[in-house]
Amino acid sequence: MIPLRISLLTFLAIAACLSVSAQPYSKIGIAAVVDGVPITTSEVEETIKAQEQVIFFQYRNDPTRINKEIGLLRQSAIETLIDRELLLAEFKKIGGVLKAQYVDEDINQIIRESFKGDRDAFIDELNRGGVSLKKFRELREKMVIMNVMRARNAGEHPPATPREVQEFYDKNVDKWREGDMIKISTITIPKFTGEAGSTPEKQRKLTEELRTKILQGADFSAIAKSKSQDSHAENGGSWDWMSKTDLMPAIANAAMELKTGGISPVLDLESNFIIVSCDAKKLGAAPDIEKLRPEIEKMINQEKSKGNIDKWMETVRKKHNIKRYQPFTSPPEPPASSTP
Numbered sequence: 132m133i134p135l136r137i138s139l140l141t142f143l144a145i146a147a148c149l150s151v152s153a154q155p156y157s158k159i160g161i162a163a164v165v166d167g168v169p170i171t172t173s174e175v176e177e178t179i180k181a182q183e184q185v186i187f188f189q190y191r192n193d194p195t196r197i198n199k200e201i202g203l204l205r206q207s208a209i210e211t212l213i214d215r216e217l218l219l220a221e222f223k224k225i226g227g228v229l230k231a232q233y234v235d236e237d238i239n240q241i242i243r244e245s246f247k248g249d250r251d252a253f254i255d256e257l258n259r260g261g262v263s264l265k266k267f268r269e270l271r272e273k274m275v276i277m278n279v280m281r282a283r284n285a286g287e288h289p290p291a292t293p294r295e296v297q298e299f300y301d302k303n304v305d306k307w308r309e310g311d312m313i314k315i316s317t318i319t320i321p322k323f324t325g326e327a328g329s330t331p332e333k334q335r336k337l338t339e340e341l342r343t344k345i346l347q348g349a350d351f352s353a354i355a356k357s358k359s360q361d362s363h364a365e366n367g368g369s370w371d372w373m374s375k376t377d378l379m380p381a382i383a384n385a386a387m388e389l390k391t392g393g394i395s396p397v398l399d400l401e402s403n404f405i406i407v408s409c410d411a412k413k414l415g416a417a418p419d420i421e422k423l424r425p426e427i428e429k430m431i432n433q434e435k436s437k438g439n440i441d442k443w444m445e446t447v448r449k450k451h452n453i454k455r456y457q458p459f460t461s462p463p464e465p466p467a468s469s470t471p
Contacts (some may be wrong), residue, residue: 195381285436310415316368319361338404
């Protein structure tokens with residue numbers, strides 16, 4: 132059977148690959164300028180690398196989630212740094228001073244939540260990513276200041292109404308439900324076959340072609356028997372009933388999002404491409420709404436706070452001079468001086 136759970140060695144390999152794919156930000160240049168203060172492409176890369184380490188460890192059993200979070204991180208990196216400079220300027224304007232203990236608490240929380248309290252593992256992960264503890268601390272200090280400034284402008288809200296709580300519960304009930312059981316079938320295509328001329332790109336194309344055939348009416352079971360390369364292939368890709376929590380998160384999440392009989396997109400996992408069919412589901416029970424009411428009210432309040440913060444940030448951005456440059460592109464060179 133081809134293993135579906137990501138190993139630590141593979142996790143480190145993914146980290147190395149993703150670091151290489153971040154090269155658009157590695158060229159010398161300017162990503163943006165805020166009130167005359169440049170944000171260099173190297174700063175963007177440093178910020179990405181520091182945050183990648185936390186993402187890699189936090190979602191190490193879910194490579195699909197890793198790819199998604201890294202993608203979002205890179206898309207938002209420049210805008211995050213622009214907002215950081217704006218908030219640092221606003222913090223300085225009000226004479227703000229940040230106590231060192233707040234940064235200590237922030238880093239300790241990361242170690243507790245993402246590294247199970249293992250500080251040595253945290254340091255090792257920074258070293259693998261080429262980020263020093265000093266640099267990571269500097270970045271987190273700025274992030275803490277950003278959070279402080281946002282909190283100052285989150286505003287006060289009236290308590291969530293019973294109707295708001297009920298609507299939030301109905302919309303998010305899947306997050307709280309326990310005991311979900313699911314029956315799936317899979318088609319697993321390895322990225323690396325060992326055959327001459329075979330590449331992951333060709334294997335992905337093959338998997339996409341198989342999925343298209345299934346969507347057009349081809350029999351999933353027959354294709355699984357002839358093409359799939361996992362231990363379920365001889366059974367037409369069919370698995371026994373399993374608890375959602377016993378499945379690899381990427382597979383479980385993909386299956387649970389499908390209707391019965393639905394076919395997932397091609398999942399890009401550790402060393403395989405996988406197509407998942409949701410054959411049947413047995414949904415577990417969700418906690419009573421009254422048990423969750425305090426948590427839901429808190430979440431609703433956070434959403435309202437975010438709305439206030441977003442509006443405030445728009446007013447802040449209008450007060451500052453911001454120039455953005457495309458990756459790979461530096462701002463125009465200043466005119467050459469006429470003085471020899």
